[in-house]
Amino acid sequence: MRAxxxxxxxxxxxxxxxxxxxxxxxxxxxxxxxxxxxxxAALAVVAVRVGTEQQQAVTMALEEARALAAAQAGIEWGAYxxxxxxxxxxxxxxxxxxxxxxxxxxxxxxxxxxxxNGAAPATSYVLQATATxxxxxxxxxxxxxxxxxxxxxx
Numbered sequence: 390m391r392a393x394x395x396x397x398x399x400x401x402x403x404x405x406x407x408x409x410x411x412x413x414x415x416x417x418x419x420x421x422x423x424x425x426x427x428x429x430a431a432l433a434v435v436a437v438r439v440g441t442e443q444q445q446a447v448t449m450a451l452e453e454a455r456a457l458a459a460a461q462a463g464i465e466w467g468a469y470x471x472x473x474x475x476x477x478x479x480x481x482x483x484x485x486x487x488x489x490x491x492x493x494x495x496x497x498x499x500x501x502x503x504x505x506n507g508a509a510p511a512t513s514y515v516l517q518a519t520a521t522x523x524x525x526x527x528x529x530x531x532x533x534x535x536x537x538x539x540x541x542x543x
Contacts, residue, residue, distance in 0.1 A: 445528070452531045455489055456520045460535040463495035463518030468539050470499075471514040477501040495520045504542075511542035 463483060470476045477499040485493045500515045516537045523530035 449531070452522065452529070453533065456493065456522065456531040456533040457535070459485055459490045459493040459495050459520035459522075460518045460533045462490065463497045463520060464516055464535050464537045466495075467497040467499055467516040467518065468514070468537065471501070471512075471516070472539055472541060477514055493520050493522045506542045511540060514539045514541075 462485070466483065467481075470478070470481075479498060479500075481497045481499075483495040483497065485491060485495060496519045498517045502513045502515070503510050504513060505511075516539065517534065518536075519532065519534045521530070521532045
């Protein structure tokens with residue numbers, strides 16, 4: 390094995406340090422090192438993607454729970470309006486802006502039907518509440534629909 394020899398500007402030979410490896414083996418470790426770097430980079434990309442998708446799934450589950458709570462709040466509001474106040478509007482829109490339900494729009498529909506309850510008439514109320522947030526077709530869009538039937542009969 391020979392070390393590489395070059396000539397300096399003065400013409401005197403200068404011996405360079407080398408690995409002592411034959412010319413055909415030089416750079417052999419470069420291929421596995423590059424392969425390892427590419428594999429580790431691919432694993433890092435997969436880990437980031439999985440983490441991001443999981444975070445989005447958790448966020449959407451939370452938004453779905455909030456939408457369900459907003460729709461249930463609409464049903465409770467409609468039941469109060471119908472049973473206690475005697476009002477049954479065909480459709481009412483509520484824009485929620487407090488606490489965890491901020492940003493939700495709830496549309497409450499009501500249909501009243503009077504029926505005989507023995508000697509006294511009673512009223513049955515069918516309520517439907519639709520809670521939405523976000524823009525349809527966009528990732529943050531959530532919609533929940535809850536229905537309930539209430540009666541003034543005792």
